[in-house]
Amino acid sequence: MLTHSRFSHIGSYAADAVTVLTMHLEAGSEAPAATGQRDEYVLTKDWPGEHERLCLLEETVDALSITALRAAGLSPGSRCLEIGAGSGSIASWLAREAGDPTLVTATDIDTRLLGPLADAGIQVLQHNVVTDGFPAGSFDIIHIRAVLEHITHREHVLDRISSWLAPGGCLVVVDCASFPLTSSHNLIFRTAIEAYIDMVALTGTDYEWARSFPEPLQRQGFRDIGVTAMVPTVQGGTPFAKFWSLTLEAVRRRLLNAKLIGNEEIDRAQHLLADPEFFDLGPGFLAAWGHRPH
Numbered sequence: 001m002l003t004h005s006r007f008s009h010i011g012s013y014a015a016d017a018v019t020v021l022t023m024h025l026e027a028g029s030e031a032p033a034a035t036g037q038r039d040e041y042v043l044t045k046d047w048p049g050e051h052e053r054l055c056l057l058e059e060t061v062d063a064l065s066i067t068a069l070r071a072a073g074l075s076p077g078s079r080c081l082e083i084g085a086g087s088g089s090i091a092s093w094l095a096r097e098a099g100d101p102t103l104v105t106a107t108d109i110d111t112r113l114l115g116p117l118a119d120a121g122i123q124v125l126q127h128n129v130v131t132d133g134f135p136a137g138s139f140d141i142i143h144i145r146a147v148l149e150h151i152t153h154r155e156h157v158l159d160r161i162s163s164w165l166a167p168g169g170c171l172v173v174v175d176c177a178s179f180p181l182t183s184s185h186n187l188i189f190r191t192a193i194e195a196y197i198d199m200v201a202l203t204g205t206d207y208e209w210a211r212s213f214p215e216p217l218q219r220q221g222f223r224d225i226g227v228t229a230m231v232p233t234v235q236g237g238t239p240f241a242k243f244w245s246l247t248l249e250a251v252r253r254r255l256l257n258a259k260l261i262g263n264e265e266i267d268r269a270q271h272l273l274a275d276p277e278f279f280d281l282g283p284g285f286l287a288a289w290g291h292r293p294h
């Protein structure tokens with residue numbers, strides 16, 4: 001089982017964020033000319049902070065996914081698929097709930113963080129949700145979080161994913177929605193996160209798509225649909241603030257190359273994100289679920 005305990009050093013991380021991660025950048029961990037091409041997934045696991053970043057995401061959003069998965073009706077014996085499993089916490093949770101790790105398949109285009117899942121008996125597959133398939137009706141429940149937002153032809157991919165569900169099976173989709181940012185009074189924070197959103201939009205990422213939930217599932221003909229949302233508070237130094245701090249550092253060079261923001265503005269945002277006196281609302285998350293008709 002993956003736990004967050006091995007990241008107990010994170011608490012001391014935020015104050016050193018700029019120094020530590022600028023060192024990574026200067027060590028050449030990111031191609032200097034890159035801005036981002038259409039359909040490119042830019043937050044790759046080549047970046048040294050990516051495992052930590054994904055664990056912070058899990059710490060923030062797993063509760064929402066678990067609420068949605070429970071509402072969707074996950075039961076022991078369900079055949080589960082976790083798409084774009086990242087660092088693997090939800091796949092591990094599914095294995096416990098299903099009662100048998102061999103019932104769970106965890107996919108990602110880059111499975112290098114999923115070794116512990118394979119050791120635990122979960123089937124780990126290098127698999128691109130855009131181009132690779134599964135036989136029709138293979139799963140009773142599919143969870144996909146923070147993946148479709150990054151995929152240009154997401155509605156087409158949703159169509160493919162739906163076919164992998166058995167009749168009556170359930171799909172749970174969770175994605176990030178930027179809407180709380182538009183009411184932020186803090187221009188430093190807002191400018192930095194919006195620069196990130198604009199940069200990844202160049203690659204096809206859409207942080208507004210989730211705001212339309214559950215329409216994509218309604219269009220697919222799903223039944224017994226539900227939807228819920230969370231808007232996490234960003235307080236400097238907390239896990240969600242650290243998640244955004246790492247996200248900005250992961251793409252600092254790309255942000256500069258795209259001329260969406262300057263180095264000093266990113267530094268100012270980093271200091272805010274490390275300051276416990278700073279509070280704001282971060283981008284939100286929406287979860288939608290529904291059952292494939294029989």
Ligand SMILES: C[S@@+](CC[C@H](N)C(=O)[O-])C[C@H]1O[C@@H](n2cnc3c(N)ncnc32)[C@H](O)[C@@H]1O
Nearest residue numbers: 041084085086108109127128129130145146147
């Ligand atoms: C933002 S991370 C989210 C990880 C995890 N789902 C979570 O929410 O904790 C996106 C993950 O999707 C994976 N990914 C990106 N494009 C993918 C694709 N076309 N097929 C499968 N996985 C993909 C990435 O490698 C990464 O692990």
